[in-house]
Amino acid sequence: MSVTLDIRLKRANKVYHEGEVVAGVIVLVCKEPLQHHGISLSMEGLVSLQLSSKSVGVFEAFYNSVKPIQLISSNIEVAKAGKVPGGKTEIPFEFPLHTKGNKVLYETYHGVFVNIQYTIRCDMKRSLLAKDLSRNCEFIVHCQPQKVKVVPTPVNFTITPDTLQNIRERSLLPKFLIRGHLDATNCVISQPLTGEVVVENSDVPIKSIELQLVRVETCGCAEGYARDATEIQNIQIAEGDVCHGLAIPIYMVFPRLFTCPTLETTNFKVEFEVNIVIVLHDDHLITENFPLKLCRV
């Protein structure tokens, strides 16, 4: 006898804000009437932190996972022990998204060392002979729009061999002059990162120009804190020896889930940076780094 248990949220995009109501239905499909020992539903919001093996030792990283921080939690008993009739049964439910005390609902974020996740879990207890059924469903929380007006703070940049730091032999470097600007370093998360880059001249042909989006996650713990920068995505904006003097657009959409408004709390931080990477034909790699501040309006 097959039973399927499913949770369907009312909103197709599953995005909710604090103070709203998460509404949906539990869908039960079974061919025959189904005996059960109770159906319960729970909603939970968690921040799970992990220390990277780089900052602390391997073992510590394994053991010392920082205790997750619970942001929100609630339970409902949907049905007492009884029977569900055969066919398709839909049981509607609602959870208000209200925090207790002064806790804030952070925005959903999937990272490497920091994860902020909201789930709804439905459990159906059954007799000893049949396995209990359960179903998880993630929903997405967007934090309230920022009240303060965002100042875009554009930035211009010029890259020449002289502006570079962290190089071994400056004399071996070919000559080049690359200029450009980012329209904003204070970015609205729902809008793309834009700007322009112009290759004014370059002795060695250019192989590729890329935009590298990087997250910087900081976890505080007893021994201090761990700070790690990892790549989220790398987008090529120019391929081959591009025309000199022609403005090439910088354009990157911030990926959903993997980015969130820049977050700073007592226990952890999530920040973002963008690197403009220029690869020359002789495989020289030139990187220019820009910290970003993301926010939601």
Place this chain on the structure above:
Amino acid sequence: MAAVQWRSRGRNYEAELQRCHPEVVPVDFGDYHPLKPIMVTDTKTRRGARKGSTSSSSSSSSSAPPDPLSSMLDGTDPLSMFAAASASETPAMSHSDLGRKRREKEDELVGPDFEPWPAKRGEILARFTTTEKLSINLFMGSDKGKAPGPGSSAVSEKVRTRLEELDDLEEGSQRELLNLSQQDYANRIEELNQSLKEAWASDQKVKALKIVIQCSKLLSDTSVIQFYPSKFVLITDILDTFGRLVYDRIWTMCDTALIRCSVTWRPPSSDSFTVEDVNDTAKETCLNWFFKIASIRELLPRLYVEAAILKCNRFLNKTGIQETLTRLTAMIRGIGDPLVAAYARAYLCRIGMEVAPHLKDSLNCNFFDLLGTFQQISGESVRNQLVQQRVEVPEYLTLYSPAISWILQCIAYRAPEPLLTEMMERCKKLGNNALLLNSVMRAFRPEFVAARATDFIAMIKECDEAGFPKHLLFGSLGRSLACADPPESERLTILNEAWKVITKVRSPQDYVNCAEIWVEFTCRNFTKREVNTVLADIIKHMTPDRAFEDAYPQLQSVIRKILTYFHDFSVLFSMERFLPFLDMFQKDSVRVEVCRSIMEVFIKHQVEFTRDPVILNAMLHICKTMHDSVNALTLEDEKRSLALLIIGFIRMVSFGRDFEQQLSFCVEARATFCNLEPVLVQLIHMVNQLAMETRRVMRGSHSRKTASFVRACAAYSYITIPSLSSIFSRLSLYLLSGQVALANQCLSQADAFLKAAVSILPEVPRSISVEGKLRSSESFLLDFISNFLATLLVVPDHPEHGVLYLVRGLLNMVQDYTWEDNSDAKVRVYISALPLLAAMSQETYLYSIPKVDSNETLYGGDPKFLSELNKLCDTLIGQILDHLKALGRDENTRRQGALAFSLFAVLLAHGDLRNNKLSQLAINLWNLSHKHGYCETRISVRTLDYIKHQAQQPDMAHLSDTIQRLALQSRT
């Protein structure tokens, strides 16, 4: 049965004719037409009137089924309804709000005058080919060491696991296919296209996306650069498929109500919805696609795939398409390779034209960016690449032309004049780049180019020769001028300037390609003098080393173009160089084809008869060429069509009153076209007609001169006919020519014709092939003999031969002819000879030829002559009765009955039934025919009615006795 004594019934044809005439009722022609569907409502009075007219009476009894063709078209036919609808729509460009709305709508739509992509597709595939080995490099798994695609995680858990499975399945399944021939390559791409569809159908959207990404990645590979345009075509096919699949899927996710509503109005997946109509699920799916694509690492796939699903922006917001187009246009700047970038632009323009033809800005942007990056073509990296691949610069440049032409075509489509002028100025600024100029001339409206032809010529002159040969530029210019006329005053200068360059082109192939184009311009705007000069120049270029041998298609096209503009053949042939030009076609098949096309135009456009010696000579020459191409291997159809063309020419030749000249033309034509029988037949007809025409002019009485002329005509026919192989054309022509000779009082000639016809009768085969099938010749022969007999009535007996020499001769031939076994044909001939003999025994003949004395006058009813006739009849009847008896023995009662009945009919009509024996014979025949009940009762009844009717006539009272003895067997 004892021999019967034939007596012919005396006939008074005048009186009979009088009796037969019903009173004449004028036919109302406004109402009546023989081809009009016959209405049953027509009353009897009408019917009488119709009998008086020449129409066949059989049609009057038909119950008038409505003509299926006209009834189909009853009401308006669907096609013209559409046409009418669109016609009424288009001119409404005038005042009022409605008008403007409509105009806006028109602007949006791409009309039929826009040459669509599929038309270019095949051309590009055929043009850009390679023999080099190609390779496909596909990484189907996600690249190792790369962060997992973030976009894909936005989809549900289920999809993510599936994605992982897929990754596992194909992780690192990097496939590199090397050493592919061009065909293999195309096949592989088609396979990918198929697997894309399969993946989509089996809900593996991620795999589908991967395939598309990998394919578009191939476009960044410019190894084997000659093949790049074709590669572009193949791969964009896949992208198109993908775009369609995504769009259709999201469309089906939309509200079903929306779909239903649009189904009633327009075909599904049409564009008639607004953003508000789209539900959240569809929007979310659509967004997912865009997020997924936005995270594609490489520039080129991201660009192409987003362009492919550009249309899906409709589901999200109103301005999405415009914004995306602008963004993608800017994004192309990041592509370093100019060729790759040009094609990416072409693709974007194409998608833009399909999805949002009203957004011209991004098109223009694309073009300006293209101009901006033009310097790269001569850049170092390109040069290195060309050296590496051993490709010459001119060849490399032509690789651009499809892309640039397409972009320009999109821009130029219904573009305002100032924009085009601006484009031209910009091109000029770029140092008159030849490649660009070429594309401009090809893409812009011919009228636009034509109006500035002088400017263009100046620009062409200024461009540097390097890379792009000038004759190609002039070719493009010529193509525009062939469709639109430049200002009157500049035309001659243009031609001179252009030809100055063209004539200097060294390679005959290049020369003829260009010259062919300019011939049209010359023909359009100038007289024969200029065209003649051009022809002379072409001859001069193409003759050395027999260069024309490689240029037949172009030379043929030259002829075709001249023929479209010069319909007056006297002008055409007065061009000195026209015939020498024709001489360049030395390959038989081509030459005949050219002659054929000339003939076709001649037949179509020569409406007046001609006697112009120039035309005649030239045409004879051309026709002779066609005729001489006929050999033993020529197909029957080919011969027929050639003969038709030649006949078409011969029919147009007329020397007016100069009959002798006409005859001598016929003599010449006969000598020239002796291998094509239909032509000979036509010539004989023509000469016969000539004779009759002479007779008409002389009003029936020939002078000595004309008499000898018509004799000459007869001689012509007499000599020509034997050379025909078809026996029936010979027979009928002998008969016809005999009749013509008789009409022209050439008695001995007529005699000779008829004698010849009789003498070849035994040669008639028993079966002939009609339209490829073997058929019995019997019915043809019977027809001919009946016709022949009818003519014999007026042919006077030859003084040196016996009485009824020709009739006897014919009957002897019939007697000796080996008829088919078991056939009644011979007897049928005998039966049909009886009316002739009866007619001959009348005092006045039914018809006669003016100025020719028939037997009636020769013998003047001489009893000896009459008894001779009767004897002959007796013999015939004897023969017929013998045959009837034989049939009776063989139990062929049906045939016996039918024959007996027809003999009865003859007796009734022509025999004198006052004679007891004859009347007894008639009664016997009647009984015989009814004995076995095969006779159709209706006919019998009608026959009886007729006899009753006849019996009331004076002198026919005896028939009432006979009728008493005729019983209707079937009724008893």
